[in-house]
Amino acid sequence: MLDSTQNELAGAGALSHIRVLDLSRILAGPWCTQNLADMGAEVIKVERPGVGDDTRSWGPPWVRDNEDGERRDSTYFAAANRNKRSITLDISTPQGQDIVRQLAALSDVVVENYKIGDLRRYGLDYETLAKVNPKLVYCSITGYGQDGPSSHKPGYDFVFQAIGGLMSITGERDDLAGGGPQKAGIAIADVITGMYATIAILSALHGRTVSGRGQYIDMALLDCIVALGGNQVTGYFATGKAPGRYGNAHASLVPYQVFAASDGEIVVAVGNDSQWQQYCIAIERQDLADDLRWSKVTGRIVGRQQLVPDLARTMLTRTCADWMTRLEARGVPCGSINNYEQVFEDEQVRHRNMRVDMNRPDGSTVSTIASPLRLSDTPPVYDRAPPSLGDSTDAVLAELLKLSAEDIARHRLEKII
Secondary structure (H helix, E strand, O other), rough: EEEHHHHOOOOOOOOOOEEEEEEOOOOOOHHHHHHHHHHOEEEEEOOOOOOOHHHHOOOEEEEEEEEEEEEEEEEEEEEHOOEEEEEEEOOOOOHHHHHHHHHHHOOEEEEEEEOOOOHOOOOEEEEEEHHHHOOOOOEEOOOOOOOOOOOOOOOOOOHHHOOHHHHHOOOOOOOOOOEEOOOOOOOOHHHHHHHHHHHHHHHHHHHHHOOOOOOOOEHHHHHHHHHHHHHHHHHHHHHHHOOOOOOOOOOOOOEEEEEEEOOEEEEEEEOOHHHHHHHHHHHHHHHHOOOOOOOOOOHHHHHHHHHHHHHHHHOOOOOHHHHHHHHOOOOOOOOOOOOOOHHOOOOOHOOOOOOOEEEEEOOOOOEEEOOOOOOOOOOOOOOOOOOOOOHHHHHHHHHHHOOOHHHHHHHHHHOOO
């Protein structure tokens, strides 16, 4: 567990010279901007007055920040909004739009996920803001992209897991118990789009060092989930046959699946022929190691219907712990099937400090997942707990736009902020 106040690696951050104006909400955009914030960028999150990001209310569970357990924000919001400053601003008003334009003029990056055309109506589209700041990198995140016959449609992660093909290869085979398409347990379309958007923004910023100009980035959840298909898609391109569902098995490796032991279940992942030989030694099945039918991965794939039931009977003869000891001693990849309580009890996860407890200004604590990005000289920083709604409105307007206390008070009275 890493305490953000005792982060011995904390420094300025690789992106400490970058300012990001975050007009996004829900998950894909905030996931992207949290990546940038973790690497030191100043991220200013613009939220609706009195309401904020939709996910603030997506509980339970909630982040509880006082003794009486009053609900403040959901843990869903906390998962994607660390290290940001929150300002509240009504961008439907001319005054609010003007403030956004002023902030964009002082920023390096804008990230937004509004419906196509919404920000153009407000004069906050890329073409307009690029005139104010030609160096601006502007990233739009939508479901289907900025063009094409479906670009006008709404959609959430679940929809894109379906139409993007992921659910067609996720889940047990139709002819087995529990068979049928399944979505992933996390909002993978949102998360992967946030990751791809991060790469695109960093690429555009690097390109700017050469060209001196910013550029527009069009990110679509559908594109990203299709791209995630990887080898499954290239296999389809080569054969013309759409891949199906293998459940916990693997289309190209055997054995690579869940096995029942005498007291539970474990994952065994034999990735090559050498590991197959070691696996056979570990389970004391030299007969299988010597059988030429199974010595090569192609034979094991073709004959999986005969081989796997034989392996399954052997795997039932010992406990999970016994198998783990034997397999690990032979260098065979394997693992227990952990819930998240068990994940954060794992000695390797604990050693890697994958939990970060962050202190909030009121003295309470919110726990978040550490960034997996590990840089030797400019590692992730954990300076700010997920912000309370509008916690930095006055400070940002005063520091960056030089507004007086009277101006800020007037904007608040007029409900612009």
